Amino acid sequence: MRLLTHNMLSSNIKGVANGFPLRIEVEKVVEKEVEINHDFLRNIFPKIDWKALSDASRIMGYHELPEEPPEPSVLEADIEFLRKFHHALLELHLEEGALLCPESGRKFPVNKGIPNMLLLEDEV
Amino acid sequence: MKEVKVKDASPLCTIVPDTEPGIQQPSSRIQTRFAKWPKVAAFLESLPSGSLILDAGCGNGKYLGLNSSCYFIGCDISPSLIKICADKGHEVLVADAVNLPYRTNFCDAAISIAVLHHLSTENRRKKAIEELVRVVKKGGLVLITIWAVEQEDKSLLTKWTPLAEKYVEEWIGPGSPCVRGPSSPTLESIPETEENDLGGNPKDSRESLNGNMLQSMRSTPQNEDDSLVSNDGRSQQEYFVPWHLPYHRAEVSGASASALANGLAKKDDKKGAVVYNRYYHVFGEGELERLVSGMDNAVIVDKFYDKSNWCIILEKTLQG
Numbered sequence: 001m002r003l004l005t006h007n008m009l010s011s012n013i014k015g016v017a018n019g020f021p022l023r024i025e026v027e028k029v030v031e032k033e034v035e036i037n038h039d040f041l042r043n044i045f046p047k048i049d050w051k052a053l054s055d056a057s058r059i060m061g062y063h064e065l066p067e068e069p070p071e072p073s074v075l076e077a078d079i080e081f082l083r084k085f086h087h088a089l090l091e092l093h094l095e096e097g098a099l100l101c102p103e104s105g106r107k108f109p110v111n112k113g114i115p116n117m118l119l120l121e122d123e124v
Numbered sequence: 125m126k127e128v129k130v131k132d133a134s135p136l137c138t139i140v141p142d143t144e145p146g147i148q149q150p151s152s153r154i155q156t157r158f159a160k161w162p163k164v165a166a167f168l169e170s171l172p173s174g175s176l177i178l179d180a181g182c183g184n185g186k187y188l189g190l191n192s193s194c195y196f197i198g199c200d201i202s203p204s205l206i207k208i209c210a211d212k213g214h215e216v217l218v219a220d221a222v223n224l225p226y227r228t229n230f231c232d233a234a235i236s237i238a239v240l241h242h243l244s245t246e247n248r249r250k251k252a253i254e255e256l257v258r259v260v261k262k263g264g265l266v267l268i269t270i271w272a273v274e275q276e277d278k279s280l281l282t283k284w285t286p287l288a289e290k291y292v293e294e295w296i297g298p299g300s301p302c303v304r305g306p307s308s309p310t311l312e313s314i315p316e317t318e319e320n321d322l323g324g325n326p327k328d329s330r331e332s333l334n335g336n337m338l339q340s341m342r343s344t345p346q347n348e349d350d351s352l353v354s355n356d357g358r359s360q361q362e363y364f365v366p367w368h369l370p371y372h373r374a375e376v377s378g379a380s381a382s383a384l385a386n387g388l389a390k391k392d393d394k395k396g397a398v399v400y401n402r403y404y405h406v407f408g409e410g411e412l413e414r415l416v417s418g419m420d421n422a423v424i425v426d427k428f429y430d431k432s433n434w435c436i437i438l439e440k441t442l443q444g
Contacts, residue, residue: 001215001217002215004195004215005197005215005217008176008197008226008227008230008231009217009225009226009227010225010226010227011225012223012224012225020227039173039174040174040195043173043174044174044176044195047176047230108225112207112210113210114203114206114207114210114216114217114218115217115218116203116217116218117199117217117218117219117225118201118218118219118220119220119223124222124223
């Protein structure tokens with residue numbers, strides 16, 4: 001699971017008011033290089049909850065992202081920053097671990113990079 | 125915490141079309157031999173570059189990455205199908221279409237291709253549509269396709285088992301697969317094979333059914349095809365459709381073995397396959413529209429019949 005996906009996931013358990021962001025429990029992280037696409041990064045940036053991304057990347061062992069979101073102009077000019085954004089968003093994979101609902105603490109397992117977000121009958 | 129560096133040369137979206145558009149590389153031909161449905165491909169290709177697209181009920185991932193300028197996220201209720209997608213490098217997870225685990229307004233577009241007809245109650249079908257609209261941004265588009273009652277190839281219907289209304293309650297009752305409890309056995313989804321593509325994908329390159337043909341099909345439903353009509357004369361929409369999983373693909377000591385033991389599947393030695401009956405609620409004309417008519421945050425921007433499927437495109441009009 002990449003952090004781009006994590007940034008879009010929310011716990012949908014019945015009764016939970018705010019299920020975002022899910023807390024990450026790491027057992028194994030894998031880094032996979034992928035070709036960078038600057039336009040894509042600029043397009044996706046407005047959708048990203050920066051704090052959630054920055055916190056999550058730190059938990060995954062990557063400490064290069066600033067805690068504060070960058071000014072949009074940084075995305076236009078700063079290639080080095082784009083490189084770091086790209087790495088955190090698309091190249092870090094949670095291979096084994098879990099995602100936890102921030103309110104209920106319920107664990108959604110992540111195995112072989114695949115989260116299982118299926119709910120039980122009483123959570124629906 | 126162990127870190128492993130793996131070089132993966134694939135770009136943002138990993139399926140690279142062959143010289144023939146829509147046909148996949150030889151290495152994945154084993155999984156999906158059928159061509160991608162042109163209408164779905166056209167919809168995906170019309171989306172702006174850089175779009176974030178959700179495929180809810182992505183199956184074996186044949187539409188993931190179809191537009192190489194966009195980023196695809198997929199989910200499906202079947203772990204085995206999701207594994208196939210993950211092995212191809214796609215960003216996928218296991219989830220239920222009736223409860224999508226995504227933030228509201230997160231994606232630019234969403235597709236639901238041949239999914240809703242597996243949901244056994246109108247409530248669940250409605251909820252699944254509401255979920256698709258919830259997760260797209262305001263102004264975002266949703267494409268939904270489902271199998272039609274009005275099948276182009278009527279001979280297919282003779283292979284389907286109509287579910288008589290008196291058994292519908294039993295099928296969707298507490299013990300049924302659609303209601304999952306901690307102790308109830310889960311019916312594992314069956315990996316799709318190319319033989320099972322009845323009505324859901326084009327087998328030939330025929331043009332869409334034109335208005336005249338559609339008219340004549342509707343005017344003679346009862347006389348021409350008995351299997352479309354249940355005993356009390358009303359239109360039959362609930363079916364069990366046989367799905368064949370060849371022996372060499374069925375796990376010997378896994379889901380197939382227990383399904384056979386439980387009577388949920390049977391063996392067909394002549395075809396060398398395990399035969400599952402999968403539940404389908406096929407849609408009549410106008411049914412899809414009726415399901416969305418009550419929604420206050422989406423409008424229909426297109427609707428059509430294509431290759432035995434009813435299709436609809438919605439646009440989200442309100443935030444949230």
